[in-house]
Amino acid sequence: MWLLFLFVLPFYVIVCVALGTVDPIFGSAQPQWDPLRWDSTAMRYVLNQTFLRGGIYQPAFIRTLVYVGSALAMCLLIGYPVAYFITRHGGRWKTWLLLGLIAPFWVSYLMRMLAWVNLLQDDGLVNTALLRLHVIGAPVHWLEGQSITVILGLVYGYIPYMILPLYGFLDRIDPSLLEAARDLGASPTRTFLQVTLPLSKQAILAGSVIVTLPMFGDYYTADLLSSSPRTTMTGNLVDHAINSPFVTRAAGLVLVMMIGLLIPMLYYLYATARATREAAG
């Protein structure tokens, strides 16, 4: 039932919008509920522009993959050590450290991004600090359509969702397992590589899924930190299409993205199921 209401039904609505028509006066979507009367014009357009050579949606799709991939890698590279540190060395400060991690997220995402817009301006604090430290010779134009700014924005925005599941898993690893490894002569590095890391594989997968899914739909990060056509992501494509008479194309784009994301999702479910089976067996 839960799945029906929260997934199947919305999915069907999107399909009906994608294959429906638009209101002749207001240009709003008119979903076509009857599958026999579906009109595939918009869907074909989306597919052609996404998959055929030179399609206008292609650059944005490739860019999104690169951005999300890079942001995910950075989330892992930063998030894992942080989670590891809190679990192993947090001691009585654990709660405070976690609280410190979560505290900025009491402020809404948009407010935080707007704050970054201020910090990253040509004469903003970031440039001033970097200039003082002689890291850079001239102000960096962060907000002028730089890919790196958008990627860092994504990392900043979503990294807690990586750290928290990692922390949850790492915290549950029985310390006696690590002690056993050390007792058996494994070096700290080897203990980490052969015990901790394999045990946290599930957490890495879970964290990755949690951070990448919203990143794929994200458009406001690119909007606020760049608003340049050079950093258009798939989320922006949908956003643009929604605010045009081509609402049906927006739904089509959503479908393409959903199906694209279904593959890693299925792998995640498969991996989780296998891990549960292994744990049970």
Add this chain to the structure above:
Amino acid sequence: MAHPRERGSFRRQLSRRDFLRQSAGAAVAFSSAGAFLAACGHASNPNPGGGGGGPSASASLPFPLARQNNPVKWPIYDDNPPIASNLQPEKNAILKIYNWEDYLWPKVMKDFGKKYDCKVQLSTFGGVDEALSKIRTGQLDFDVYFPDPSLIGKLIAAKLIQPLNLDYIPNLTNVWPNLQDPFYDKGSQYTVPYVIYTTGIMWRTDHVKDDIPAMSNPYEIFWDSKYKGKIHIFDDYRESIGMGLLKNGITDLNTEDTAKINLSKDDLMKTIDEVHVTLDITDWTDLPEGRSWIHQAWSGDVVSAQYYMPKGVSASILRYWYPPQGGGAIGSDNIAILKGGKNPVLAHLFLNYLLDSKVAFNNFYNLTGYQPPMNDIDTHRLVSEGVIPKNLESTVVHPEDFDKALAQRLPRVRGGCLSG
């Protein structure tokens, strides 16, 4: 004394941004897929009321597209008549206004309430789509709404606004004569004008040394790689494509000629790599904050920009260019009465009140920055009387600008047309 805008009226960046971007979306809706720019009833488009020659997008619309040379007198439907004359205003009423945020000075509403012994309640929307979808539900009984000309045909066709009884609106005569009987609503049957503005170029003289007005083609400044990263163009397909057309000397901004539109498109695409263009509509904060040095701009936003300068930066560095001889994009917003409202008489009186010269001026001066087209506001004295600073003189819209610029004005979101 501080300007009121400095104290209270902070236009929120996002809502404002959404407002214009979404209104752009609504404009796309005006023509159907394929043709971005609707017909303008120009010499090449001989069909009155029906758009261009050939398989025109506009031909499939359920209502005509008004043009300067194809003015439209909208039908009055039997099931949507105007109210009778000489009715008394509703008693114990709450007049409900539906408007953009920060687009109406609160004191205007308060004073009206006092004068007519009613309450005035303002609700705001973030974008045309949001506003229309709420109005279309029929669940909300807003009385007064502020549509731009591109929406008028839709609202009439869908019978969402009611015809006006001009007996209640004698102040319409305060409006410039050319806007008392505009081509997009002949006889002001459904709407009265609210504000007018032009689209041009805003820049800061501390960073931009070029004398833009002296350039043979000022629009070329948007392609000047000297200012890479500091050039912003409107995130509005009509304004951006229109600017590309103007740059190429094409003055018919309503052209359906694919070759011309592509010419503009190709030029606009060049700005992505050559000058790292940014697309947004926050002209009135971008320039003061230094995010942009050159911005495609609306005249009303330029007036607002001077109140957003950071400490230590004088507003005297701001400049605005609009073709002095006319022939740039120009636009307007209007006021209409919604059919679903409960207080049509008060609503008529409110329209009349907003067209009072003094009220209109105060609303412009104290809050919106967007100029009302009133006869009593001597546009040639706005600068000498200190309403508009000398360096922003070009933001003033004169009645004659409208005649020049409106030669082929298309009813659409952000105006846009040229003499020619």
